Amino acid sequence: MGVKRVVLASAIVAGSLSLAVAAGPARAAEAARAELSDSLPAAEISENGVTARIAMVASTESPSMSAPMLEVVVDGATVLRIEGVASGWDTPQGTIEIVEINPANDTPEVVFTSFSGGAHCCTQVHVASAGKDGKWADVDVGFFDGEGGSFVDLDGDGEAEFRTYDNAFLYAFDCYACSSAPLSLFAVTGGKVVDVSRKPAFEQAHRAWLADMERRLPEATRDFSPGFFTGWIAEKAILGEGYEAWETMMKAYRGYADEGFESCPETRPDCEENEKRTLAYPDALKMFLKQQGYL
Incomplete structure (x- = not known):
């Protein structure tokens, strides 16, 4: 060799590692969420005065392809539009979810994801959030492996964190399936994405992640x-x-x-x-x- x-x-690389570990409470079952598909080419969800709409449009980056578009509506007026990434697929793709990420403002946030497809596929994550002045802004959380991750309130303070894993570790020293990656946690605060992975408040989440990893330890040794x-x-x-x-x-x-x-x-x-x-x-x-x- x-x-x-x-x-x-x-x-960002192909495939996805499982995020289905006991690293914290699951997203609220009643959270408003929609995912596009062949049977659902467009969708609308509402919660606490915020309406999110999603539908496929011609991509501005690649006009021959389609991309999901998020429209956020508050009090009957459109406050923000965000275009997702085009996948090149015929199947409509993209998800929207209304989540309480920043309890400091008066409205919940809209989490918008879209999937690039292809051999090295990844998920683009955006958060639509209102600032203290009431103006809505697009917070680009980034591109992530596989399904990307999820927003979960891990420490019970009412503010959801984005839970994913460090993509730099995938393929770094071995094949994708042979690799493991540490837990990564991000907060969306003041219109910025902040790495909070090492905050003491999230030790329990890391312990649960580690316990799941260590199921492979005997074999890896x-x-x-x-x-x-x-x-x-x-x-x-x-x-x-x-x-x-x-x-x-x-x-x-x-x-x-x-x-x-x-x-x-x-x-x-x-x-x-x-x-x-x-x-x-x-x-x-x-x-x-x-x-x-x-x-």
Whole structure:
């Protein structure tokens, strides 16, 4: 086998890891939500004075393709329109959901997702939110692997957090299915997206995520899995247990036939091919975790 390549960029990749773990309370069952399909080419939902409408339109980015369009209506007036990403599919796609994300304003938020499709598919997430002045704005949360994630009030303070996983870990040291990724949490506050993954209030969510990951630990230790250990060590590091996890990894690593991994310099994670060097897994892993902010 040739030298394995580590992808250090936080690229969006195909497939999806499961978010169905006990990392916090589920979204409220009564939350207004709609998803487009062949049988539902357009939809409208309302809650607490906010109406969200979604339908397919000609894409402004790719006029030959269609994309979902969100329209937010308050008191009979359109306050915001957001165009989603085109997938190239004939099937209508896109979801809308009305969620209480920011209790500081007088209205709930509208979460709008659309799916790019293709071999390297991902979900684009937008949040429509009213500011203190009553003006509505589009908060672009970003592109995420697979189904993206979900807004959940993990600490019970009335403010929902976006729960997903760190996409940088997918394919980083192994195949997609062989990889694991630490839990990532984001708050949408004041029109900005803020990473709150390391706030102490979310320790329980991280513990639940870690417990789900560790179901693979015996197998990953027996048949050494660099993709698993990379994400597992990062999750343990968030909980202050990185050293312990590293020692466990090194004990399992001793019987691993390490062919080396290509790595960029610490200060240039998106380097050119001629800047890369081949490192043993522990050295490449340490570099990667530093670049991604886990060490």
